[in-house]
Amino acid sequence: MQTHEIVRRFTAHFENAGHTPVPSASLILDDPQLLFVNAGMVQFKPYFLGDVPAPYPRATSIQKCVRTPDIDEVGKTTRHATFFQMAGNFSFGDYFKRGAIELAWSLCTNSVSDGGYGFDPDRLWPTVYETDDEAFALWQEITGLPPERIQRRDGTDNYWDMGVPGPGGPCSEIFYDLGPRYGVEGGPIANEDRYLEIWNLVFMQDERGELSPKKGHPPIGELPHKNIDTGMGVERVAFLLQGVDNVYETDLVRPVIAAAEELSGKRYGDGEEDDVRFRVIADHARSSVMIIGDGVTPGNEGRGYVLRRLLRRIVRSARLLGVTGPCLERFATVVRDAMSPTYPELATDFERISAVIRAEEDTFLATLTAGEKIFETAVQDTRRGGGSTLPGDKAFQLHDTYGFPIDLTLEMAEEAGLSVDRERFTTLMNEQRSRAKADAAERKVGFVDxxxxxxxxxxxxxxxxxxxxxxxxxxxxxxxxxxxxxxxxxxxxxxxxxxxxxxxxxxxxxxxxxxxxxxxxxxxxxxxxxxxxxxxxxxxxxxxxxxxxxxxxxxxxxxxDPARRAAISRAHTATHLVHAGVRGALGSAAAQAGSLNAPGRLRFDFTSPTGAVPPAALTEIEEEVNSVLQSDREVQTYETTMDEARKLGAMMLFGEKYGDRVRVVDMGDYSRELCGGTHVRRSGELGLVRILSEASIGSGVRRVEALVGLDAFQHATTEHLLVNQLADQLKARPEELPDRVQSLVERLRTAERDLEKHRADAVLASAGSLAEAAEDLDGTKLVAVTAPDGVTGNDLRTLASDVRGKLGSVPGVVALFAVDGAAGKVAFVVATTAAARDDGLAAGKLIPEFAEAVGGRGGGKPDLAQGGGTDPSGVDAAIRKLREAIRG
CATH class of the missing domain: 2.40.30.130 (Elongation Factor Tu (Ef-tu); domain 3)
Known part of the structure; x- marks a missing residue:
């Protein structure tokens, strides 16, 4: 039985039993306790908690879920996965234990011709909470199973709560017996490798306190309304009904492995090491596509970091299989084709999804080779030093400079037979985060229970x-x-x-x-x-x-405050117009990723995997938006059904959770979005929209900032005054200003180049006098001085080399120091002649002899080395130490 048919039968079974079908919620919900939605009940939490009344007495859903704690285990076993679908039925104060058991058992055991899954009842084993006599009796009565086939388990296995004070209750789990080849008999309590859990029925009846009944503590009371929350693992049922060995061989997952086989030329099943990589690709490709589909883009924090980690693990697994070119889009296409019958938005939004994937893969491939070289060098250095632990500084450098997630570095180190200094890495990461937090705006949080x-x-x-x-x-x-x-x-x-x-x-x-x-x-x-x-x-x-x-x-x-409300409403309406303009100019891949609507100004974030928006495109967007203002279109707001809104083509924001009734903000054929904000009545009320800037705020995400209304007029007036002042000063008409400014810039650059040449000539002219003033240290000529003012960087190296050349064939050492007193820094260069090097005087080895005196360090080759320090007052002491080193 194909997975989509399993899903269809589940929904039909419960819809026929009076349940309202509820679409899967986004993986991204406004829940501070969750990175991603990880269970079917998450979108119903407000109803279970009593925050809002449930709009229906019973519901059913097929919820897409992502669980990330076990990412490292994915692929190593066939049991772990990050993405899965959870089919569930829910009762909000309606039916309770009897109804839940009857509905689950009938779907599992009814024949395929009768709409069920056709499981053999003799292979199903229910479990109950150890003290739940009611559930035990109901299982016997409803199923006819003997008592020994219904097993009692403690709270660790068969009690559910949310980990905090609130609703909870005992649960019953349904297990399927895979057969003797998977282990010993005796039911789930004897062997969970042989007995596979496929469904969990939670009887939500208790109110738990600070201490959980999962740990043996009694609940503090009963809920006023008893609820049902169940979850059936779609992928687990699929592999049972499809006669395969695990979820990776089911109809929606195996095609991704097939694509990896085609790209790599290798075959799944030929070796466990490669099989792990095939499974990583299959699982992570599904998770990544679903996560991007719900609006997440790769980044360095939170959900974005998890997504980046998933995508980069795919790329590296593919490379280890022998795939050298881009591959993510190919895998994403397979996922789209497999999953879109259940989640059609994957097909309609695939242009944006694939653009995000391409951008991340291009970025990672560009840095992967360089990062691998850094990693290999660090491995070699560690082994040469006789160590078995990669320094945390190197792991942090790989993360910070080359975008390697620490988990990737850990994997590579493990493959190389090394561990990683996680403690040092964590310290460096915490220091970086502390700096970032110090710069971030303080978030509004409440401290009320x-x-x-x-x-x-x-x-x-x-x-x-x-x-x-x-x-x-x-x-x-x-x-x-x-x-x-x-x-x-x-x-x-x-x-x-x-x-x-x-x-x-x-x-x-x-x-x-x-x-x-x-x-x-x-x-x-x-x-x-x-x-x-x-x-x-x-x-x-x-x-x-x-x-x-x-x-x-x-x-x-x-x-x-009416003035503030009006200014904010103008900004919000302008944001809708800018959104429409950006999508019109860049295509559907430019999806909203955040916004700020404040009095007189707006900030609009959007995905743009192709990079910066050309200035000409921004100008066109601004002109188009203002043309809509000039046409003074009516801004209509109305409520309708979600299905009707989709038919109207209304834009929906990723990550938002919408009910059956939605509010539409409509500006005719130009902009139509679902939105709960406040808006003007006609577009002409905005007056003017001025786009100020466009810039990157993260991988694949751009930000446009704009002014609206009087703020935009004031900005335009200020710009007009500035242009007039420049025109007066440069004696040019406003339209001539770009050419006139460009001419001035070129003249300034020419003058700077001439000045630099004269300065360089003056510096080099001093080389002869410095060489002539060399002191003799037992046959070795030494030039150790502070260079003339203004000599830094390349000039210092050039001057040292020139002085060395003028010393001729005798043993000679040149040490020049450049002091920046205002900045409290000192730079130095050491050069040696060939004869000096023959005597064992290498520039790179001389620097450690004196660098500490100026609070610095450095290094380089035997003929030329350089460094810097933070104590200019120590130059004289450094020169003395250098003399001592040469004499020694």
């Missing part, structure tokens, strides 16, 4: 947002927090968080900055500086009590 917000939500319901229609409304304070805790009142000067039953204030979201304004009661005013939504459905107004005493339950008037 989220349960406080959820309590308000449970009691008073979601905040009614009125901001699309009005900037002022009457409201009631339903929650008041001071210093992170609930409070009945707050006085003048207190920092507070105010929760209202309704509000016109827009909470920061989707790149749009929050509204500011006031909340006014009968005898108090709260200045609102920020609005956030820490729990779905709530809007929290953060600010300061400007005067009076604010109290819980007070009736108030909430008023948004």
């Amino acid at each position: 989220a349960s406080i917000y959820r309590a308000v939500l449970d009691t008073h319901g979601a905040t009614d947002f009125l901001g699309y229609q009005s900037l002022q409304s009457e409201a009631r304070i339903v929650g008041l927090l001071r210093d992170g805790a609930t409070a009945p009142a707050a006085s003048e000067g207190d920092s507070v968080e105010v929760l209202l039953d309704r509000t016109p204030f827009y909470a920061e979201a989707g790149g749009q900055q929050a509204d500011t304004g006031t909340i006014t009661g009968g005898s108090f005013v709260v200045r609102v500086d920020d609005v956030q939504s820490p729990v779905a459905g709530l809007r929290v107004h953060r600010g300061v009590v400007a005067n009076g005493t604010v109290t819980l339950d007070a009736e108030v008037v909430a008023a948004v």
